[in-house]
Amino acid sequence: MAGLEVEDGEALSDPETGTHGAPPVPGGGSPPPARGGGLPPGWPAAIGLLATVVGSAGFVVAFVTNAGTAWLGGSLAVALLGLGAALAYWGRDLAGDEVISGPYPVPHDDAPGAAELGGDLEQSLGVITRRGALAKFLVFGAVVFALSQAVILGALGPWPGRSLFVTAWRPGRRLVTIDGEPVTRDVLARGGTLVAFPEGYTDAADSQIALFHFFGGEFKPQPGRETWSPEGFVAYSRICTHVGCAVSQYLDEAKVLACPCHQSTFDLLDGARPVSGPAGRSLPQLPLAIDSEGYLVAQSDFTEPVGPGFWDAG
Amino acid sequence: MSDRRLMRSLRTAFGVRRSPLRHGASWLDENLGGGSKLLRDELRHIFPDSWAFFLGEIALYCFILLVVTGIYLALFFHASQAMVVYHGSYQPLVGVPMSDAYSSVLDLSLDVRAGLLARQVHHWAALVFVGALMIHLLRMLFTGAYRRPRRLNWVVGLSLLFLVGFNGLMGYSLPDDLLSGTGLRIAYSITESIPFLGPTMASLMFGGQFPTSGIIARIYPVHIFLLPAGIAGLLGLHMGMLWLQRHTEFPGPGRDDRTVVGTPMVPAYALRTTGYLMLVAGVLTAFGGLLQINPVWLYGPYTPWDSTTSAQPDWYMGWLEGAVRMMPAWDIQIGSFLLPAVFWPAVVLPGLIFTPLFLWPWLDGMALRDHGFYNVLTLPSERPGRAAIGAGFVTFLSVLLVAGGDDVFASAFGLSLPVLLRTLQVLFFVAPPLVALFTYLVFRRRSQRWLATGR
Numbered sequence: 053m054a055g056l057e058v059e060d061g062e063a064l065s066d067p068e069t070g071t072h073g074a075p076p077v078p079g080g081g082s083p084p085p086a087r088g089g090g091l092p093p094g095w096p097a098a099i100g101l102l103a104t105v106v107g108s109a110g111f112v113v114a115f116v117t118n119a120g121t122a123w124l125g126g127s128l129a130v131a132l133l134g135l136g137a138a139l140a141y142w143g144r145d146l147a148g149d150e151v152i153s154g155p156y157p158v159p160h161d162d163a164p165g166a167a168e169l170g171g172d173l174e175q176s177l178g179v180i181t182r183r184g185a186l187a188k189f190l191v192f193g194a195v196v197f198a199l200s201q202a203v204i205l206g207a208l209g210p211w212p213g214r215s216l217f218v219t220a221w222r223p224g225r226r227l228v229t230i231d232g233e234p235v236t237r238d239v240l241a242r243g244g245t246l247v248a249f250p251e252g253y254t255d256a257a258d259s260q261i262a263l264f265h266f267f268g269g270e271f272k273p274q275p276g277r278e279t280w281s282p283e284g285f286v287a288y289s290r291i292c293t294h295v296g297c298a299v300s301q302y303l304d305e306a307k308v309l310a311c312p313c314h315q316s317t318f319d320l321l322d323g324a325r326p327v328s329g330p331a332g333r334s335l336p337q338l339p340l341a342i343d344s345e346g347y348l349v350a351q352s353d354f355t356e357p358v359g360p361g362f363w364d365a366g
Numbered sequence: 367m368s369d370r371r372l373m374r375s376l377r378t379a380f381g382v383r384r385s386p387l388r389h390g391a392s393w394l395d396e397n398l399g400g401g402s403k404l405l406r407d408e409l410r411h412i413f414p415d416s417w418a419f420f421l422g423e424i425a426l427y428c429f430i431l432l433v434v435t436g437i438y439l440a441l442f443f444h445a446s447q448a449m450v451v452y453h454g455s456y457q458p459l460v461g462v463p464m465s466d467a468y469s470s471v472l473d474l475s476l477d478v479r480a481g482l483l484a485r486q487v488h489h490w491a492a493l494v495f496v497g498a499l500m501i502h503l504l505r506m507l508f509t510g511a512y513r514r515p516r517r518l519n520w521v522v523g524l525s526l527l528f529l530v531g532f533n534g535l536m537g538y539s540l541p542d543d544l545l546s547g548t549g550l551r552i553a554y555s556i557t558e559s560i561p562f563l564g565p566t567m568a569s570l571m572f573g574g575q576f577p578t579s580g581i582i583a584r585i586y587p588v589h590i591f592l593l594p595a596g597i598a599g600l601l602g603l604h605m606g607m608l609w610l611q612r613h614t615e616f617p618g619p620g621r622d623d624r625t626v627v628g629t630p631m632v633p634a635y636a637l638r639t640t641g642y643l644m645l646v647a648g649v650l651t652a653f654g655g656l657l658q659i660n661p662v663w664l665y666g667p668y669t670p671w672d673s674t675t676s677a678q679p680d681w682y683m684g685w686l687e688g689a690v691r692m693m694p695a696w697d698i699q700i701g702s703f704l705l706p707a708v709f710w711p712a713v714v715l716p717g718l719i720f721t722p723l724f725l726w727p728w729l730d731g732m733a734l735r736d737h738g739f740y741n742v743l744t745l746p747s748e749r750p751g752r753a754a755i756g757a758g759f760v761t762f763l764s765v766l767l768v769a770g771g772d773d774v775f776a777s778a779f780g781l782s783l784p785v786l787l788r789t790l791q792v793l794f795f796v797a798p799p800l801v802a803l804f805t806y807l808v809f810r811r812r813s814q815r816w817l818a819t820g821r
Contacts, residue, residue: 121482125655128483129648136644143638150634153620153627154412156612156741208570215575216565230671247671257577257670290671295555295690295708296576297548298673312675313548314691315773315783328784330690332697332707360555361706362565366699 097141103134216365217357220253221338227263227287227348230254236346237283240265245302247290250350258358261287261338262299262309263348264320270307274323280339285348287338288324289358292316294331296360309335333361413635414615414628418509421502423639427646428495429601435488436590442474442481443467445586447542447579456663464542464667467582471541472663487654492534494650496682499527507726507756509743511614513736517727519607524724526600529593531682536589538680541660542582545677547668551576552690559709577670614743623741678771688769689715692791747816750809758802765793 110127113119180187227235227248235248240263248263249256266284273281280286288309292299297313308317308327316329324335336358339351357365384392395402413419446466452459454473474481503523506512512520535553539546554576557568572578612626621627629635653659665674679687689711698705722729730752731737746753768775769790776783 115479118479121480121486122655124480124483125487125651129652129655132644132648132651134648136641136646136648138641139637139644140641143634143636143641147629147634147637150629151627152410152412152630153625154410156624156626157610158624205570209573209578210569212565212569212575215569258575260671294695295552297551298671300671300673301675312673313552313677316695326695330693330695330707332695360558360708361697361704362558363561363563363703363705364565366702366704 094142094146097138097146100134100136100138100141104131104138107131107134216359216362219259219353219358220250220256221259221350221353222250223350223352224343225350226251226343227261227340227350228254235263235348237285237342237348238346240285242267242284243304248287248348258291260290260298262290262302263287266321271321274337277323277337277339279341280337280351282340282342285340285342286320287340288318288320288335289338289354290335291359292331293326293333293335293360294329299335409630409632411609411631411635412612412626412628413631414613414621414626416616418505418616419613420642421498421505423642424498424646425495425502426601426605427643428491428498428650429597430643431491431647431650432488432495433594435484435491436594438484439474439481439488440590442470442478443540443586444470445540445583447582459663459666462667465582467540467542468662468667471543475663483651483654485654486657486659487650488537489659490653490657491650492537493659493680493682496527496531496534496680499523499530500682503527504756504760507759508746508753509614509616510730510740510749510752511743512727513731513738513740514727515611515739516607516614519604519611520727521724522600522604522607524720526597526604528720529597529600533589533593533597534680535683536585536593538660539585540582540589541662542668543662544665544668544672544674545660545662547577547670548673548677549679550581551670556690556708556712559706560713561703561705561709577668612741614741616743617745621742623739626741675773678774681767684770685763685766686712686716686770688766688772688790691772692766692769692787692794694791747809747813750806750813753809754802754806757805758798761801762794762798765790765797769794 107127107130111124111131114123114127174181180190228251229235230247230249232251232254233239234251235246240246242265245262245264248261250259253259264286266281266286268284271281271284271286290299291297292311292313294311294314294316297311299309299311299316299318301310301312302308303310303317306317307320309320309324310317311329311331314330316331317327318324318331318335319327323337326332326334336354336356338354341349341351343349394405398405444466448466449463450466450469452462452464452469452472454460454469455476456472459472471485475485476482506520506523535549539550539553550572554568554572557571558564560567569575573580573584613628615621615626615628618627629638666672678684690708693707693711696707696710698707733751744752769787772786772790773783775781776786
């Protein structure tokens, strides 16, 4: 590689191959003879550098006086833009007219007899490639070693096991609000909704539910779920079955729950079936009961995995 | 004292009237030995000049700015999800329990001097970085710059785009505000959707079932060390190859595949490009100072039971968001197994986009039966096919990008969301080939006219 660079470099720095293209632009290149009253050459660069000095001073003042972000950014921008404009002008208008040419590096197969990387390597690595079986074993050993290191991945986290199939809901566990207040049949008037968690698990993200209290006759239970909604109380998992955002928007008129992330909507009166948007499965329903003291409790855990789909959730 | 004496004796030894420049250079000469000859030769390294070559420079300078601002931010950021109660200067959140990470981002934004400037410049630089890389890539695509001997460098550049976009996503996730946590939740669910391996992969990546308490601490070294090191390495490789091979050039007098024409590195190119570095830094600093971006204090801390409307990822993830929104709800049940619909737009589609892109130089060579070495670029009218595919690709991404903000567009223009979505679903299939065909015809006509009249 170094040889290549030297070779090209020599060719490039050879004055014979350098041709001077475009004629000097008036006003650029070598400074024109001073004209009476005109601005000196390079004045735009001087203005830029002046802006740099002013902007730098402004930034220091702004920083020391703890001025706002706009002052800090504005002064720093002036300094940087001034310096940038000065340098770019210098490079383009004071020195940019020198055009030279040189050869591109030539690929080996275009230049017969030129040294080829493969040939050199073959010669240098002959000590390995001559011993065919041993060389293959070397490759095999290296691959086995590399693959063996994959076990380290196992340290990164637990195997999911059954964790995606269970939540913190258990038979008889009470519903509480996010502040830990137990939910009784009197807490939520008909037509209302609240967010609930299992008692003692208000930080369990996968267990959050949206609780609704429907008017009599409004809600028709799904077949097989006739006992899950005592006195019109219905609870659905609040995690979207699409990609897991909290399904947080209740559209009272339409009786749908909507996910703000990708606009999936779920029909609450029809088992939280998805009616529009990219979600493909219903929100799981939590079987509810009301205990003898009037507290809302779960009959059991969800009967299907909550949240977005995965391979063995079917 | 001794320094001054040393300088004096050095000056006596080397002759008194040497300029400081000369002085420094001879010091290098002595201490690099023969190495300085390499430097000397490279002073005249030839750089062809075109506005189009500025795109890659913008990207490089964004990276430099990201490193500088990122170091400042790292001095104040706490990568911890330990719960704290906020007591900073932002009144609406005082007394609210939140993660240490989010609290530290509020502090560095609102109570650390120039902290918000650094954060906003960092964010703007990231947005412009990906944009510059994408336009740079399109320029390559339209002008055939990826042909031999630059096929490998195309792959390196595309890998850079991939890493930069991914690291942008990581950075978006670190503040632990409501939007960043929602983004992580979606990333977890997308990983989960991969057949068979998904749940295990998601659990290993996040350290358990979402939400995990260590994810910020895990993303942090990835965002500030692992990926930046990879990006810096690939940038070095990219520019090293560029240096060895010289830049491509647009067709022009005296230019051919064996002759490179341009300005020498010193002085013209070096001055110009250092100036461009300062200009890019200046513009991004002006953005960061004057244009608010990602005001995380307005979003509140992430909790798994909150979500917000009009939530948008950074623009370069918009195409993926759009694909996820456009995909119909086709969860597929296979016996006792489930293939979630989101697998197709979020896992398969990026693969379908990136795989042909990575293979593009070879596909192009096979299609044209041309594997020659080229240093002179082609113009779209010379190769209408390339322009057509490029234009179709841009159209395809644009439809996805619009779909990513479908709720915003629907409410802004008073459209019905389902109608807009259905329109976009149709455009997804129809628009790219139509635009490609149109582009092909336009450029073919132009090339025919050029052949006939020379104009």
